[in-house]
Amino acid sequence: MKRFLYITFVAFLTTASAGLAQVTDTQKPRASSYPEAPDAMQKDSILTIHGDSRTDPYFWMRLSDEQKMAEDPDAQTQKVLEYLKAENAYTKTVMKDTDSLQKELFEEIVGRIKKTDESVPYFKNGYWYYTRYEKGGEYPIYARKKGSMEAEEEILLNVNEMAEGHDYFSVTGLEVSPNNNLLAFGVDTLSRRIYHIKFKNLETGEILNDVLENTTGGGAWANDNETYFYTTKNKVSLLSEKIFRHKLGEPNKQDDLVYQEEDPSFYIGVYKSKSDEFIIIGTSSTVSNDYYVLDANDPTGEFRQFASRERDHEYTIHHFKDKFYVVTNWDAKNFRLMETPENATSKENWKQVIPHREDVLLTGIEIFNDHLVVSERSNALTQLRIMNQKNGEEHYLEFDEPAYVAYTSVNPEFNTDKLRYIYSSLTTPMSTIEYDMETKAKKVLKQEEIIGGHDPGEYVTERIFAEARDGTKIPLTLVYKKSTEKSKETPLLLYAYGSYGSSMDPWFRSDRLSLLDRGFIFAIAHIRGGQEMGREWYEAGKMFNKKNTFTDFVDSAEYLIDNNYTSADHLYAMGGSAGGLLMGAVVNMAPENFNGVIAAVPFVDVVSTMLDESIPLTTNEFDEWGNPKNKDSYEYMLSYSPYDNVTAQDYPNMLVTTGLFDSQVQYWEPAKWVAKLRDKKTDDNLLLLHTNMEAGHGGASGRFERYKEVALEYAFLLKLEGLVPDKPAGTN
Incomplete structure (x- = not known):
């Protein structure tokens, strides 16, 4: 489980608004207007490797799982917990003027979600399976019906009952x-x-x-x-x-x-x-x-x-009748499709079905008796290719929007001509569609219902390209309301990830609507390190090319500023987990470009973490970041590691979030980072740390409860834009 998947694509408040009230310079929130921030104890630890020594004054913040869960905490544990609680109290104090807004945000966000809801059933082995939610419940109910959806319901698990206590x-x-x-x-x-x-x-x-x-x-x-x-x-x-x-x-x-x-x-x-x-x-x-x-x-x-293990050979296998299909990068950077008999699976028996293409990434397949569905990615868009295995004919599904995402859904049966796939865009709610691969007829089985209504025609999606400093064209996907005028006064939130080959596709989020309705632009930067533009795009943003990820984001931000989509006074950035590493790197490199930054569960202490093989994920990721036990990797990683590169300079307003029990990015990384930023930064901007003391990488577990943390994040940005009803304490 890579350091990912805190991908909470940005979601914001709901209120119809005719326009935005701009905050003047004298009204901007200042750290000096609030009680003094926590001052973390410094206790120098000297970390030495390759003849190089680093001083880490906050290394003491690290606790083991046993320490965190001990009924009688030791002295170190008490100090760490006291510090985290002090930071939470400070955040609460600074954000006190947004309490009513946070409550309103939470109610608005969950108000868009259908309380009594049900997934599209799928048929497997004689039963229809589905998941449903009941009003008042935080958790799903897993159920099935035998033979027909008119049959009596069998509840497999009611997680609401299981989660009590x-x-x-x-x-x-x-x-x-x-x-x-x-x-x-x-x-x-x-x-x-x-x-x-x-x-x-x-x-x-x-x-x-x-x-x-x-x-x-x-x-x-x-x-x-x-x-x-x-x-x-x-x-x-x-x-x-x-x-x-x-x-x-x-x-x-x-x-x-x-x-x-x-x-x-x-x-x-x-x-x-x-x-x-x-x-x-x-x-x-x-x-x-x-x-x-x-x-x-x-x-x-x-x-x-199945086949001999080889370094740099990535592949997946899919069994069908008397053979296996193999999606492989063997002599194919963007992957190709092979097949092999089920009882002779070594590489010398593989035969090509779909050749490699320089401009198309083959990401996966779905097999049916008479059809093969191939998932592809080209020019930062997903595509579904239907191949008829009876007559050799093929075609692509057609999609009308300039930016969208489409992928195969649950298809457990071989003997059908019906393909189920998911479709969404920045303006179109997530839809489950059934496609007849013979007649080419489409049937929408379900589209996410937005309580209160949603008209996609009221919003505009753009796909533009920013030029990186090395000449590479970086795709950007934007969405905004038709009535929004792009200008230097327009607030814009720029989101990115850029690691593990994980592509940031333009999904719809109902909670983003009220951000757009208030005149915000939301943008995704499809920076290198993902796979939006093929496998080469990923490899150009990992290992010794990792800095391309950071400069791509900075160059995308500057493109938006230079082309009057926004200005540095109204540009905000957000990223989580490995995207939090991105946030940490760009605020060190180009802090002047952003008014505010949200770094969610950020992976910022890169060198120390990757040197410690007892930490979850470390050994699995040497081929993503490098192994700092090798001097060249150490020096390169040290040159961008956010924690190691904090310096005496002005930083943007920042909100940093973490979870005490996070197994993907340990809580002490963001905690140490915030403490070091407090010690070094030269500005009077806000710096807040919020630690969920009961949760881990993904935040709270309930269907709605998690949005309380989301409401805090969004209230932070709205506060910086001057959109809180009451003035912050201590401002003019």
């Missing part, structure tokens, strides 16, 4: 046995993404005594309906490490170890093929994949390796 509760990995009688599911009550797997008898409702601890949460049933394969984690690094075979009714201490990963740069997992004929162990590093397969009818058999 817990500050955090997450359910994942629901897997129904082949005979439809048993359910496996994972539960996390701490937000560290460490799950224990339980089993439910769906005929009697009984929760079985079998409990599998310290797991990733998911797994795969063998076809005997009593053997379950699952993955456990290293208790220190949290890396997925071992795969076991469990037989229901037997103590899990007797479970057979079927695979152990010896290379700490690899994640592992186990799943079942769409055909239900194979149990597949998948292992992956940043640059390589490796698979082992087992006949699902022979659960006590031996897994066999």
